[in-house]
Amino acid sequence: MVRGVLEDGLLAWRGIPYAAPPVGELRFAAPAPVVPWEGVLDASEFGPIAPQPFSYRLIRPPSAVVPSDEDCLTVNVRAPIRDAGDSTLLPVLVFIHGGGYSAGSSRDFSGQGEGFVQSGRIVFVSFNYRLGALGYLDFTAYSSAERSFVSNLGLRDQLALLQWVQDNISGFGGDPDNVTVFGESAGGNAVTTLMATPSARGLFARAIAQSPPPTAVYSQAVTSRWAQDYVDILRDVVGARKTADGDAAADGLALLPPQQLLTEAPVDDLVAASVTLQASIPDAYPGAFCFAPVVDGELLPELPIRAFRDGRAHRVPLIIGTNDREGSIFRGRVDILPRTPERIDALFERAPVSSQQAMRDAYPGLPGLRAGADFGGDYGFWYPSTRVADFHSRYAPVWSYRFDVAPRLLEILGLNATHGIEMFTLFDSTEEPLARIMTSLGGQEAYAAAGERMRAFWLQFAEDGIPAETWPRYEERTRSTLIVDAEDRIESDPRRERRRAWNRFIPSLAG
Structure with a gap:
């Protein structure tokens, strides 16, 4: 007991x-x-x-x-x-x-x-x-x-x-x-x-x-x-x-x-x-x-x-997704992604030569700070998640999302909707001290509303396996993805050119 x-x-x-x-x-x-x-x-x-x-x-x-x-x-x-x-x-x-x-x-x-x-x-x-x-x-x-x-x-x-x-x-x-x-x-x-x-x-x-x-x-x-x-x-x-x-x-x-x-x-x-x-x-x-x-x-x-x-x-059934700029927060003590010039060069050395220009075109300014952060975040989180969505959708229902909502302070700091940003609002914790700081310059209302909608999707999914009738299933043919923003929308194969560049850059995942 x-x-x-x-x-x-x-x-x-x-x-x-x-x-x-x-x-x-x-x-x-x-x-x-x-x-x-x-x-x-x-x-x-x-x-x-x-x-x-x-x-x-x-x-x-x-x-x-x-x-x-x-x-x-x-x-x-x-x-x-x-x-x-x-x-x-x-x-x-x-x-x-x-x-x-x-x-x-x-x-x-x-x-x-x-x-x-x-x-x-x-x-x-x-x-x-x-x-x-x-x-x-x-x-x-x-x-x-x-x-x-x-x-x-x-x-x-x-x-x-x-x-x-x-x-x-x-x-x-x-x-x-x-x-x-x-x-x-x-x-x-x-x-x-x-x-x-x-x-x-x-x-x-x-x-x-x-x-x-x-x-x-x-x-x-x-x-x-x-x-x-x-x-x-x-x-x-x-x-x-x-x-x-x-x-x-x-x-x-x-x-x-x-x-x-x-x-x-x-x-x-x-x-x-x-x-x-x-x-x-x-x-x-x-x-x-x-x-x-x-x-x-x-x-x-x-x-x-x-x-x-x-x-x-x-x-x-699977819901899988990432945030708009996963890699922008990984600095200092949590600098674990391949986002520095040396680490990026090491990955390029392992990639087929024929794929490298397409990758540089996909991330203009690479290995600069912003481009490097996006390259590293996509390498660690976004691109392999798209492969899981592609592969699993062949055998079971999949829904894909991207979280784009960022309070104004994070936009000013150049972090945008970075890794983990959805957690405070998804868990209805926008009054936590860190969340209050993030929304201190504006954006709290849109941020909280986005989390409320996500929570509703998660609850509906837990109940019957379908997050929302308005959220189409993900299929390789269309790659329909829910973009959680100030106003939600559906995009087909978002960041298509980046995905194609990664398919050539890491052939083992192209599958």
Whole structure:
């Protein structure tokens, strides 16, 4: 039994374990069954967030200290209050938070979902999963008879959560046969990856991928190198702590074999090493994200983009889309896209010579700041999303969108409708401090209205699998796309010339 709370006119249950704490012998192990508790579990407070490198700024309510812990595998449920005797099961929305698989949590404003639940039409689920090296590096090469390491831990956590929903959500008023999984950014990647994961079959009926990087999934040949780089960095981190703190135990730890080092290192050292690795990857491997799923031949047998192309992805209805200028926000600490001249040159060196002029024509001024940002954002998010839409539409219903609404301040700053901008308005959170700053110079009304329309589409899709009669299905022949703007419109094959340039530039995705 669990005991929730009544909050803002809604029922809320928080911090419910959906798997055993992944600590001790279970660090780097697949999620294990929940440890039973006695009596009634107090589900009034969020569980700790997954260990991550900095305090996440989108937490609500504000807190000076947001606790993090390896024991982070918890789920939250929000449901509308219903009339006594109403036993009708409601559709379920399961939200997977973003954050580059290295940050974020179910405590974020987007993980709480009041705007959706206040409709009275759905039950909303959010959850934490393992991040960074603890969830998204492949250490299987270091497995031994004494200690095994499991791949795709964050993905396995997501599967465990979806199984928990199947087994338990009816007790909260949700229909396990009508589950829509949706996420943004890394959460969108999780959605497209789950659609290509055979063991996810039957765990959800529909999917929504917002600004996903669908091709951020890599072979073991690549991820094993990243794992080795990480172990080397971790030794340096532990050694530096010994030098700084005079910690003799740290000196001994740095000399341990990789298996022991990974299992015995303090979590703060693991996170510190993650930061260093993540900062090095965009230059060493332009266009790559080091914390991402791996094609391990077991849980994930092939690249998701190939599964979509060949019809092996789960044939569920899909909404997929991106924002107008995905790449404009990726600067400073989140400068992970191939948007600098050096990174762009590296991609051009890998592309067919015959494709390069068409690509430069598609992005006038490349590798300048604006053109480089659009090139990098399209490489990571928009173009591969168009390929997922093309491929999946051959086998299942697809709806495509582009979010173009940008408050005036973001236009002045040259960010426009950048990555993640739709989240505040979609989740009816335009009063959040950052959203208020964004709309301080105007545009709040159009921004809020766009989010309200999107939320209506998502709710309708969760209920019956069709977002709106006025939103045509996506087909390769027409590529009809909803442009969410001050006034919505439908465009056929938007940015056609860019798409054609990318088809020649990355022939492996032209499919």
